[in-house]
Amino acid sequence: MKIGFRVWILIIAIILSVLAIKPSFESGIVVKSVEANSEIFNSGLKTGEIIKSVNNVEIETKEEYANQIDKLLSDGIEKRIDITTDKGSYTLFTNKVPEITIENIPKTKIATGLDLRGGSRALVEADEKLSNEQLQDLIEVSRNRFNVYGLSDVQIKGITDLEGNKFMLVEVAGASPQDLQTLIGQQGKFEAKIANQTVFVGGKDINDVCRNDASCAAVTNCFDDAEGSFCNFAFTIFLTADAARKHADVTDKIEIDTSGQYLTERLFLYVDDEEVDSLLISSNLKGQLTSEISIQGSGQGATRDDALKDARANMNRLQTILITGSLPYKLNIVKLDSISPTLGGNFVYLILLAGAASIIVVSFIIFIRYRKIKASLALLMTSFSELLIILGFAALIKWNLDLPSIAGILATIGTGVDQQIVILDEATKEKTLSIKQRIKKALFVIVTAYLTSLFALLPLWWAAAGLFKGFAFTTILGITIGVLITRPAFAEIIGRIEN
Amino acid sequence: MEEENKNWYDKSYKLLLIIPAVLLIFCLVYLYGFVQDSGDIIKKDVTLTGGTSISVFTKDFDIKNVENSLKTEFPDLKIREINDFRSGKTIGFFIETKADAEPIKNALEKYLGYELNQENSSIEFTGETISSGFYKQMRNAIIIAFVLMSLVVFLVFRTFVPSLAVILSAFADIVMTITLVDILGMEVSIAGIIAFLMLIGYSVDTDILLTSRLIKRNEGSVNERIWGAFKTGMTMTLTSIAAVAVSLFIIYNFSETLRQIFTILLIGLGFDIFNTWITNASILKLYVERKGEGYK
Numbered sequence: 001m002k003i004g005f006r007v008w009i010l011i012i013a014i015i016l017s018v019l020a021i022k023p024s025f026e027s028g029i030v031v032k033s034v035e036a037n038s039e040i041f042n043s044g045l046k047t048g049e050i051i052k053s054v055n056n057v058e059i060e061t062k063e064e065y066a067n068q069i070d071k072l073l074s075d076g077i078e079k080r081i082d083i084t085t086d087k088g089s090y091t092l093f094t095n096k097v098p099e100i101t102i103e104n105i106p107k108t109k110i111a112t113g114l115d116l117r118g119g120s121r122a123l124v125e126a127d128e129k130l131s132n133e134q135l136q137d138l139i140e141v142s143r144n145r146f147n148v149y150g151l152s153d154v155q156i157k158g159i160t161d162l163e164g165n166k167f168m169l170v171e172v173a174g175a176s177p178q179d180l181q182t183l184i185g186q187q188g189k190f191e192a193k194i195a196n197q198t199v200f201v202g203g204k205d206i207n208d209v210c211r212n213d214a215s216c217a218a219v220t221n222c223f224d225d226a227e228g229s230f231c232n233f234a235f236t237i238f239l240t241a242d243a244a245r246k247h248a249d250v251t252d253k254i255e256i257d258t259s260g261q262y263l264t265e266r267l268f269l270y271v272d273d274e275e276v277d278s279l280l281i282s283s284n285l286k287g288q289l290t291s292e293i294s295i296q297g298s299g300q301g302a303t304r305d306d307a308l309k310d311a312r313a314n315m316n317r318l319q320t321i322l323i324t325g326s327l328p329y330k331l332n333i334v335k336l337d338s339i340s341p342t343l344g345g346n347f348v349y350l351i352l353l354a355g356a357a358s359i360i361v362v363s364f365i366i367f368i369r370y371r372k373i374k375a376s377l378a379l380l381m382t383s384f385s386e387l388l389i390i391l392g393f394a395a396l397i398k399w400n401l402d403l404p405s406i407a408g409i410l411a412t413i414g415t416g417v418d419q420q421i422v423i424l425d426e427a428t429k430e431k432t433l434s435i436k437q438r439i440k441k442a443l444f445v446i447v448t449a450y451l452t453s454l455f456a457l458l459p460l461w462w463a464a465a466g467l468f469k470g471f472a473f474t475t476i477l478g479i480t481i482g483v484l485i486t487r488p489a490f491a492e493i494i495g496r497i498e499n
Numbered sequence: 500m501e502e503e504n505k506n507w508y509d510k511s512y513k514l515l516l517i518i519p520a521v522l523l524i525f526c527l528v529y530l531y532g533f534v535q536d537s538g539d540i541i542k543k544d545v546t547l548t549g550g551t552s553i554s555v556f557t558k559d560f561d562i563k564n565v566e567n568s569l570k571t572e573f574p575d576l577k578i579r580e581i582n583d584f585r586s587g588k589t590i591g592f593f594i595e596t597k598a599d600a601e602p603i604k605n606a607l608e609k610y611l612g613y614e615l616n617q618e619n620s621s622i623e624f625t626g627e628t629i630s631s632g633f634y635k636q637m638r639n640a641i642i643i644a645f646v647l648m649s650l651v652v653f654l655v656f657r658t659f660v661p662s663l664a665v666i667l668s669a670f671a672d673i674v675m676t677i678t679l680v681d682i683l684g685m686e687v688s689i690a691g692i693i694a695f696l697m698l699i700g701y702s703v704d705t706d707i708l709l710t711s712r713l714i715k716r717n718e719g720s721v722n723e724r725i726w727g728a729f730k731t732g733m734t735m736t737l738t739s740i741a742a743v744a745v746s747l748f749i750i751y752n753f754s755e756t757l758r759q760i761f762t763i764l765l766i767g768l769g770f771d772i773f774n775t776w777i778t779n780a781s782i783l784k785l786y787v788e789r790k791g792e793g794y795k
Contacts, residue, residue: 118617123629162636176617177600334629336600340621342556347754350584354749358742365738404693407760411697414742418704418735425731433718444715448655448707453700455647459640460696464633464689471693475700 002496010489013481014385017392022109027060028052030106031085035099035150038212039092040083049085050105056082062104069097101153109395113402113470116348118341119173122180123159123465127330130166132158138168141327145183146172149320162462167334169465177338182317185333187272189326190318192293194250194281195265200293203325205243207291210236211319219311220296222304229307233315234296237322244291252287269295271321295322351406355413359383362417370424374497379420382490386416389485390478405470412478415453419446419482420490427494435498439491450483508722512781519778523671526678533681540677544686547634549627550597552755553607554581555620557591560611565592568610573598582752593755600624630689637692641699645669648699652707661714664782665706668774672702675774676767687763690756694763701739701764702771705732706779713783721787725780732775740768 003011028050034041051059054068072079078095092098114121130138135158146154153173160166170184190202200206210216217235224230239247254263263281270276277297297318299311359380367376390409394401401409426442427435453475460472534540545552566578573596581591596603600622608615615622625633648669653662673695680687712728713721747761 120617125629161632162639163632165632177622332626334626335624337623338617338621339623340554340556340617340619342618343554343621346583346585350749350753353584354746357745357749361741361745362738365734365741369734403754403756404690407690407693407757410742410746411700414739415700415704417738417742418701421735421738422708422731425727425734429727441711441716445708445711448651448711449700449704451651451655452648452703452707455651456644456696456699458647459643460693463636463640465629467633467689468693 004492004496006488006492010382010385010485013389013392013485017389017395020109020392020396021388022395024105024107026050026105028086028105029059029062029065029102030104032101032103032153038099039094039096040090040098040100043090043092044088045083045085045090045100046087049087051083051085051102053084054081062102065102073097099150110391111395111398111400112344112348113400113405114171114173114337115339115403116344116401117173118339118344119171120177120180121169121171121335121337121339122177122184122333123335124168124170124184125165125332125334127332130329132166135166135168138327138331141324142168142170142184145188145320145324148323149179149183149316151179151183159466160462161465162459165465167465177336179313179317180336181333183320185331186321187327187330188321188324189270189272190321191270191273193268193270194247195254197250199247199250199267200239200243201326202322205240206237206322207240208238209319209323210238211316217315217319219299219308219315222307222311224304228300228302229304230298230300231304231307231311232296232298233311234294235315235319237293237295239291239293241291244289247285247293248287248289251281251285254281254286256283256286267293269297271318276318355387355410358410359413366421370428372497375424375428375494378490378493378497379417379424382420382486382493383413383417386478386482386486387413389481390474393477393481394474399473400470401474402470404468405474408471408474409478411471412475412482415449415479416482416486419449419487422446423487423491423494427491427498435495439495443487443491446487447483450479453479512784515777516781516785519671519774523674526674529678530674530681541681541687542685543634544688544691545595545597545630546623546625546689547630547687547692548597549625549630550595551600551603551622551624552593552595553603553615553620553622554593555591555607555611555615556581557611557619558589560592562592565594565610569594569603569606572606573603576603580752584749584753633689634692637689641692641695644696644699645673648703652703655707656710656714658714660786661710661783664779664786665703665710667782668706668771668779669699669702671774671778672698672767672770675770676763679766679770680763685759685762688756688759691759691763694760694767697760697764698767698771701768702774705735705771705775708732708735709775709779710783713787721784725784729776729780733772736768736772736775740765743768 031045031047031049031051033047034045051065053059054065055072057068059065059068072081073095076095078093081092081094083090126138139156139158143154143156151172155171157169158166159169170180172180188202192199219231219233222229222231251263254265257264260283262283263286265281266278267281268275268278279296295318297314299307299314301307301310363376363380366379370376387409390412422445423439423442426438457472457476460468530540562578562580566576569576575597577595579593580589581593582588583590604615604622649666652665656662676698708731709728712724716724743761743764747758747765750757750761
């Protein structure tokens with residue numbers, strides 16, 4: 001059978017889509033991020049490398065990696081760890097879990113959205129109207145906070161909705177909602193006050209903050225009592241010259257207490273106007289130009305381990321806002337979702353099952369109605385190729401397929417089948433007209449239906465802070481592919497079958 | 500048989516119009532009453548009123564027990580099981596309340612005796628102000644979509660009555676679907692509103708097909724053309740209904756979001772059969788026969 005140019009376009013589109021989806025049969029785990037300045041970072045391992053083995057034990061899944069690392073480090077003694085990747089070998093000596101995040105090698109380039117992959121999502125609004133520049137600033141500061149905090153798989157977007165409200169949408173794969181709340185829900189205004197005078201603030205008054213260095217940032221001690229376990233932490237910060245002078249000026253006016261060891265006023269630490277801790281000031285600091293200040297805090301939990309984890313997390317949060325400074329306005333988290341990855345796989349399976357079952361039922365109906373095996377098969381093949389091209393395009397532009405996007409794809413395939421039925425029916429009747437004329441009539445119906453759907457979907461792009469953009473996107477993409485590629489090709493195939 | 504049908508159809512198609520007219524008036528009156536009573540055209544769930552929904556993944560629970568122990572503190576609480584279609588087993592439960600995330604999470608953790616984290620649960624919270632904002636915008640999106648769709652129909656057909664018939668039947672689809680959704684007591688989520696938007700697309704497809712066959716063609720009698728369009732259109736709608744029904748069955752106890760989208764679509768597609776082939780077809784037949792009385 002001769003193949004016309006419309007079918008050629010379809011074939012080329014299918015090939016390009018398969019290339020874009022790029023199914024992979026490779027096993028192994030890929031490095032998603034490496035924490036800056038960690039030991040493994042200094043060894044040279046980079047994001048994107050594929051880990052093949054750890055200490056000569058082959059690694060194929062995330063679980064195998066975690067087991068192997070656990071096994072090596074279970075006794076807490078410093079060990080030599082050899083990591084072999086597709087790019088090279090890296091050796092480190094450590095008793096800590098390497099500071100990297102890993103993923104199984106994805107089977108395809110199709111990216112799934114947060115509601116399938118799991119993670120946390122927050123929609124954040126400022127308590128005043130933001131300009132576009134302010135929104136950009138907010139996004140920058142937030143991104144910086146995530147980086148400093150050590151989360152890398154973060155997507156931050158500015159959104160303007162139908163009413164002109166501006167939001168920041170943050171999606172994080174590996175963070176808890178608590179992390180999100182403190183990292184972006186907080187204005188992050190850090191103030192240190194003595195006798196009600198601000199001595200220094202987070203960000204601009206601070207030259208450096210000690211992190212990842214046990215000599216100046218660590219959990220200092222832990223203890224248990226009836227209510228659970230508690231751990232204290234301390235880390236050093238370095239003030240700018242101006243802030244150090246301010247510190248000297250303020251402390252100079254304060255009396256030394258009766259013991260002679262400390263000043264009568266304490267150093268109070270506030271985050272967003274809430275007191276987080278107060279520290280005694282040693283008497284020898286009085287009036288001194290000190291640039292080094294020790295910041296302390298604590299964590300708690302039901303067990304010693306929990307308390308230790310909590311203290312470390314609190315320390316990291318405090319360090320983060322001290323480094324990144326504060327925002328000039330308050331933020332409200334107006335929507336906060338935490339989605340478990342547990343159901344994701346199940347979900348994909350059910351959606352595929354629903355899709356396959358629908359297609360089988362539809363083909364059954366089509367076959368009963370037309371009793372033409374060739375035409376019915378052509379219809380099914382066209383629907384499948386439409387699906388493939390939508391997925392290919394989504395993979396190409398790295399669109400995250402979330403639930404609304406998938407609902408959109410299902411809707412498109414549904415209307416696609418409908419329109420193919422129009423072509424099939426037009427082609428098989430009214431034999432007084434030439435097949436070309438008949439198909440032209442079918443295409444009129446299809447283009448009109450396309451235009452109505454296209455315009456009906458446009459408002460959804462901006463509505464509800466763009467949460468349903470995915471639906472609008474896949475549907476518009478799908479019907480456009482339909483009208484430009486698959487419908488013409490199907491018409492050509494049917495035309496040939498009928499001739 | 501076909502001949503008989505047509506004769507019967509010729510006699511009664513005008514009378515048939517009374518059915519959708521009465522039904523539409525009933526629906527509009529019902530919805531008017533509904534708005535008077537509840538202040539809105541639909542009953543909204545927590546994604547539109549603000550509140551929290553939590554899915555807990557556990558095999559170890561008694562749904563009545565969970566409900567009873569939380570009901571006093573959260574009287575508006577709704578709970579149902581989550582089932583896995585593959586094994587048919589219960590894999591957790593889903594609760595919904597207008598309360599903020601923290602109080603319900605804490606109460607639930609106290610009841611379960613362990614902490615809820617991303618391994619064992621999903622928690623979604625939407626603030627009250629933002630939800631009502633979302634609702635307003637989604638409603639406006641539907642209205643704008645409807646207006647744009649109408650404009651396209653007018654521009655393409657350029658005749659008043661047939662264009663109006665398409666728009667009227669899409670309008671009737673949506674009004675009747677909303678009415679049934681209200682009668683069934685369904686609480687519509689933000690995703691459910693999407694289903695109404697999808698309905699606009701699905702419902703005008705068959706109307707456009709019918710209209711173009713009737714007013715853009717002149718082969719065959721009006722009845723033959725309607726009958727031809729009916730055969731095509733019914734295949735279209737039935738395949739859609741079959742696909743949606745199968746998907747609904749598979750997803751039923753798993754995803755609240757998709758369940759609602761598919762349920763609303765199913766109801767809407769049912770009304771679409773009625774409105775396309777009774778409302779729209781009768782109006783068009785009336786229009787074509789009046790216009791073409793001279794050469795019939």
